[in-house]
Amino acid sequence: MLGTGTVGRTLAGKLVELGHEVRMGSRQAGNEVALEWVQSAGERASEGTFADAAEHGELVVNATAGAASLEALGAAGADNLAGKVLIDVSNALDFSGGPPPVVGVSIDDSLGERIQAAFPDARVVKALNTLNASLMVAPDSLEESTNVFICGDDAGAKAQVTELLETFGWLSGDIVDLGDISAARGAELYVALWVLLMGALGTPQFNIRVVRGS
């Protein structure tokens, strides 16, 4: 697990709960938040540098802030990512102009694509960036089933991520494969609407459900 923020801690906690051994990585080993998480999460939890975490994982999750993701993954090390499924949960959110943030990297690019291009041997799957951390691991806390989106160039990696998402409580029919990694644009740009919906609803505890015609 790369990143010690709310998303990283929430996903790491769920993974430990599911029986996985999780190493949380940050810039420096001994990060206070990471140490606190290890203490609360128990014996299957450990922490270290980004490289420690990436080396440890069979599967790596990028839960760092979008603006820091490429640097964090560089510190994790291309060798430690090669051949592995890399779930990219990141979002580019620029709050410099005040809320709401400017969302995304551009209309014709995405963090998912940039990460796949920078680490061609990693098997990048964009997933879970379209909803609040607590809902990522507890989709059944909403009144109705909703959708989550995945995309990536590697079909096997997407199948693995689908299985993992099912262990989080997502129904396989609600996990929508949007296509190759360029589809990360759609998943990332949607967050511009998500931010406004959060403001309109007054809560981040919501998600969308795709309703089809009969």
Place this chain on the structure above:
Amino acid sequence: MLGTGTVGRTLAGKLVELGHEVRMGSRQAGNEVALEWVQSAGERASEGTFADAAEHGELVVNATAGAASLEALGAAGADNLAGKVLIDVSNALDFSGGPPPVVGVSIDDSLGERIQAAFPDARVVKALNTLNASLMVAPDSLEESTNVFICGDDAGAKAQVTELLETFGWLSGDIVDLGDISAARGAELYVALWVLLMGALGTPQFNIRVVRGS
């Protein structure tokens, strides 16, 4: 009604059905598609130039292609738009790189904002750009109720558009006010996800429903 495409014809048809007098505008009076529409729609339908249509309407709808909207509205004439509610349904879709199109004008701007800035005396409300034309005027054709989004700087204009949408079949509780016209970014950038969902589902006959936590 500015524009003779599927969106323009569908909205114009519904408005005539609801008893409104509708003038469809295009670059030149006598446009073949517009004439055909007038013939099929009956006595409350007429056609003319963009300026004819804008002058005629108490309320103006921009249903032109996003890339052509500012020019079309310029032809419609700032004087003919001044003080009027202008519903902007447009999307910027760039197919030059092949499908899927690049969506939006940029991550920190939108057609809605550009139109409001270019025509400061018009009361621009972004609406209905997030779904297929046939669903805009028949939301009950989906299996469940779904959401539509409005935004704009003028509260009175948004209230008028909300009433109009209700006559199309939208439930008032399903019409989400995203805020001022800068929220058009969220509504327009969402279309990047919509295009991918259309590909994944194999149909444009779908919409999203926002599901809240209990």
